[in-house]
Amino acid sequence: MTYIETLFLYNWTIRDRWIDWCRDISRDELIKERVGGHKGFLQTMFHVIDVEQRWLRGLAEDTPINYSYSDYKTLDSIQTFSNQTKQHTLGFVQADIDLNQKVLRGKNSKGEDFAYRYDEVLLHVIAHETHHMGQLSVWARELGKEPVSANLIGLELLK
Structure with missing residues (x-):
């Protein structure tokens, strides 16, 4: 397993934990517009997944799909969108490609x-999600709740 694949697995593990965490807050808190990030918990999760699918479809030379947040306003729909995007991303990340040589042009x-x-884009997508998960942690603390741990150690992803 490559480090890039490991970091995607890390992000997806943390993303899934955030989706589960959000099941314990009210719908109003879930969609409430907040300072920083990408408006609120649900919209930030949609944004992270959408950015991932856009970049990875571009790398795979597929046409990115223009999803709309208005179609993903529940945690279940966000989870489905996430799972679909993970499958597409994993297929690309596990493919036998030279990440240092190939380029995305447009x-x-x-x-x-x-x-x-390709490696530059993949690392950007990884860093983008990590950045936004940090924003969720700030909002969780503002609600007086313990955020999802961002600790990679102990997740046993390097198998």
Whole structure:
């Protein structure tokens, strides 16, 4: 197992724990707009999963799907979206590709050319999710609740 695959497994483990954690707060708290992050618990989780699927579909040369948060306003729908995205991502991460050599090419929203190495994009997606899970921890503490542990040690992902 590569370190990149391990870090994706780590993020997904923590994501699943956050989804379970959110089942213990009210719907109002789940969707309440907050300072920082991506508005609130549910919308931040949608955002993280959506960003992952967009980047990974781009790397796999699939057309990214334009999902809408309005279609994912329950924890169950977020869990389903997460599971579907994980399967697509895992298929790409486990494929026999040269992460250092291949690039994702295209045009950005301003019409400018870009080219990124695959490993650079994968690490960006990993860091992006980790950043947002940290925001959930801040919000959990604001609610007076213990956040999900972000500790990788003890998860036994390196098998």
